[in-house]
C-alpha cells in the first residue's frame with residue numbers, strides 16, 4: 001500500500017518560508033530535526049521545521065487525481081496479442 005507515506009513540508013524556523021515538500025514513509029517520519037536548512041528568504045541557514053503537508057485523506061485524493069505513473073517494466077511495446 002502506498003498509503004504509508006506522508007508528505008512533509010520543510011519550513012524555515014525563523015520566517016516560516018515554505019522551502020520544500022517531500023514524501024517520507026510514516027515509519028521514517030521525523031517531525032523534529034536538528035538540521036539547519038538554507039532559507040532563500042532569510043539568505044542564511046535557519047533551523048529546519050517540519051510539518052505535515054496535509055491530512056492523509058487529502059493526500060489520497062490528490063494521488064488519485066494524478067495520472068498513474070506506470071513503471072517502465074510494465075510496458076511491453078513489442079508484444080501485441082493478435083488473438084482476442
Ligand SMILES: [Zn+2]
Nearest residue numbers: 012015039042
Ligand atoms: Zn527564513
